[in-house]
Amino acid sequence: MGRQLGWWGSLVASSGFMRFVDRVLRGVGQVMFQDNPLTGAFFVAGIGWGSYAAGMPQVAIAGLVAIIVATLTAQWLRADETSLNSGLYGYNAYLTGLALATFLAPGALLWAYVVLGGAVSVVASLAISNVVKSWGVGALTFPFCVTTWLLLLATYGFSGLAGTALPSASVVTPFEPYAASPLGIADLIQGTLHSVSQVFLKGNGVAALLLLVGLAVNSLPAAVCALCGALLAVGTAHVLGAESALITRGLLGFSPVLTAVALGAVFYKPGWRVALYAAVGTIFTVVAQAALNVALTPLAIPALTAPFVIVSWLFLLPKQCFEPPSTVSLDTINVDRTNIDARKPAA
Amino acid sequence: MGRQLGWWGSLVASSGFMRFVDRVLRGVGQVMFQDNPLTGAFFVAGIGWGSYAAGMPQVAIAGLVAIIVATLTAQWLRADETSLNSGLYGYNAYLTGLALATFLAPGALLWAYVVLGGAVSVVASLAISNVVKSWGVGALTFPFCVTTWLLLLATYGFSGLAGTALPSASVVTPFEPYAASPLGIADLIQGTLHSVSQVFLKGNGVAALLLLVGLAVNSLPAAVCALCGALLAVGTAHVLGAESALITRGLLGFSPVLTAVALGAVFYKPGWRVALYAAVGTIFTVVAQAALNVALTPLAIPALTAPFVIVSWLFLLPKQCFEPPSTVSLDTINVDRTNIDARKPAA
């Protein structure tokens, strides 16, 4: 593996085009905090499969278009090289592209939206990072949420863009009892896997396995945290009495998965104290996901990964209470430095 | 009194358990900015009476459970000793516990919610303090609002938790004329007292008197500001034409009471200029309370003390315009240092 990546490193160093491809792949990997092009390749494969299987290949393409536009935009804006090389200006754009093509009908204006969203997500990343880095935290996926929320909300005012998978609006209503389908072990396994793949807006078991492999090639702790976070989320949602369909489709678990990885394996030095803290954060992210689903009901837009962002900021800001991982430097936005790259080949 | 508290100080110094009790009581006192265990004891008594009289003893118990969990959490997180000893990690939890038990039906999951809310309120306190202290202000009760809002909103997505006293949702509608019951002097007095007790979510005259006594034993200016703030709020709401029931039940006055105490007696050096400024802030808090009640109508959750937080931040951030009280140091979150403690017995 080290040899393979040493070869990759030489290739990247030798060609502007391959440098660009490397930035794009690392950008995809950074959706789950992994600064590794191989991880990114596994993620692209998983999302490609998930989109194809769902009969919506334009979703995977929109993600790639948005991240390419974003990387070009960041280069045009002369954003700092280190962050560019780590893919930190790409992950929000990738999610923005996936979300726009998931929720909106195909058409020429959708692609204009994807390009605009990709470019603006970089501006939002730079802006939000500049604000939150003084507090010692990263922008996480908040630039994705802000950019995508504005673009989706605006479609209700434009005839040129139409939602196909947006929630319908109502004021908040009490939980309506329904004939719950009792959840068996197969349902819980599906819910767990789909919680992982819904990080990229896909409900697909194969995609989930490709994502987990992509995580594991760069960071085994991250893969373990993702899986445990998904299990804990599914269990919590079930105990609290959430709707079965939401649980099995992974729709209450994707934000908790991100929280579990962020708190458990990336931004703090792993250990039992951190594991307990991350577990509380993961459980509270299930609450926050349900809460934001409810709060956005009158607006007819999805919560995206905002529950992860809110809870992770709350749990990362008290940084004086835990040791940082020795490998994270404070001047980076959102980066796991325990990566395998050309300059430091894995053993 | 000094002698009595000197005795208390020795007791606290001699025993880990009494140190813990002292932290809890000061935490209750900090809901109204008082770092004094005797004040906290009066507050606990008032809330206990108010809960018992309303036939909801679980409310007072939930407040105590939450603050005990919060104090243990803060100790486990190794939060700083000075703030711990001043009760600064407890007041948000106490309010969170009271609110959850006030708005939700009793049951096993309610108590799980109270424990989770108590723990998360500490994380939120540490997080929000870290952000706002660079601006020179404290977290106030914003950690309580954020934690409780998320927990309450989520109940609309879970069958395991049900609201019993939550507002019902609708889109915003113009003010509907109703046959107002003309307010007599007795109504205004009740509205004033209930404005004080509603700081702790109770509409109860005896509780209000116990709260005022609790304030007065530590800070007479704070008690005077609370009473004057309540009167001003009731008068303002009446002049603007608010619904009589909201006025007499103190539901437009509790946030203004907190603003009046914060601006008039705690964070600025008292004087005529500050009094006028605090009066404008108190009046504007009535507007903000009505505004947030309206804004949260589609979401079916209460505004809690957010109007106080928003207006107090607005009026505290221009700190260059006034002298600070000599007794507040900038590295504290939210603390009135004019307290009677073991190291500085009252004369």
Next chain:
Amino acid sequence: MGRQLGWWGSLVASSGFMRFVDRVLRGVGQVMFQDNPLTGAFFVAGIGWGSYAAGMPQVAIAGLVAIIVATLTAQWLRADETSLNSGLYGYNAYLTGLALATFLAPGALLWAYVVLGGAVSVVASLAISNVVKSWGVGALTFPFCVTTWLLLLATYGFSGLAGTALPSASVVTPFEPYAASPLGIADLIQGTLHSVSQVFLKGNGVAALLLLVGLAVNSLPAAVCALCGALLAVGTAHVLGAESALITRGLLGFSPVLTAVALGAVFYKPGWRVALYAAVGTIFTVVAQAALNVALTPLAIPALTAPFVIVSWLFLLPKQCFEPPSTVSLDTINVDRTNIDARKPAA
């Protein structure tokens, strides 16, 4: 012109009253970032004409009352002289006064509201500036939005104040097809002009021309950016399929006009790179305007200039990517220093 303003400078220096008038006029000019009393006079004339033509003279008067109250409040608060002399504590109040009288029915309580809004807008300006200046940006018109939103929302809870022009509430609904009136060249010109005048909540071509002249006497680039921003906004809204009536009335263009001036002519050093960046920001402001119109539908309040504030903050925070104009110093809130004043008469 230089001679005229030299004469004005002497007058201002010689009299406390004229100093006050100068502060008020510069405050009006600062709505569009111009620190120039002559610009302010043109703006006052334009708004006066627009109000008179609409049969609502109280709107223009309310703007002036609010800015006078605000300037007195800032002086009473001993706000810093430089900002006071540049009108930076006035522009939010002027907009607040215009908005309150535009959306609410006349009456004694309206004028109490205008006075309260004028005073509170200064507190909000000081507060928000203190927060955002550490990030290197200004408060823009966010104090106006916050103050006015709270005051307008509260009217739904008070019988003493009634909306006359407030939107009615509903949950978000999909875009409803309607028989669009095809837009001719005259419609597009009207939409462009009204986009400029709607910065001050007026749909009036003569007012727009007076505003553009007022801009041009202080800064030709600002006038050009305003006009180009309006054109770009009208074109973008049309291509995306916005409702014709919103386009021709300028209701999707006023925020983009402000973004175009801020990004293109005030806070960055003008040039082709900045022009392209400003164009993207202007286009995205149209999206943000449509989005906030939708998001505020359940609350029955207008978006005001919040879309401009949000997008301009996003596009100004990545300040490392562009050169600042040499004439802006970092310790000012929101000021174009390329002004003609007594100390530096124009050539």
